[in-house]
Amino acid sequence: TEGDFYLLSHEGIQGTSRPCHYQVLWDDSDFSADELEVLSYYLCHLYSRCTRAVSYPTPTYYSHLVADRARKHHNELASYDGGSASAGSMNELTDNQKRDIKKVVEEGVKKAMYFV
Secondary structure, rough: EEEEEEEOOOOOOOOOOOOOEOOOOOOOOOHHHHHHHHHHHHHHOOOOOOOOOOOHHHHHHHHHHHHHHHHHHHHHHHHOOOOOOOOOOHHOOHHHHHHHHHHHHHHHOOOOOOOO
């Protein structure tokens, strides 16, 4: 179909490169198929941790890094013995404690691209 394509955006350093398979699930942009392919290709060249093109678009790499860091921050705050929460007591946290942890994590990283 028109919203289904393969893209090889990076050069293989050793061995064989494997293309990524893309499927457009929803398109509010009204881009043509060619425009979506070009956009996906260009987004693979924006990853700041690498001087070469990467396998798939940069926003997906960054979202993975943010989710991993958020999980680590959350786990660290949940296991911190600053109140009634003790290490390994994630299931014992009250709703207020969970809300406080969420607020601290969100406010601490609100305007920083700390994952780069």
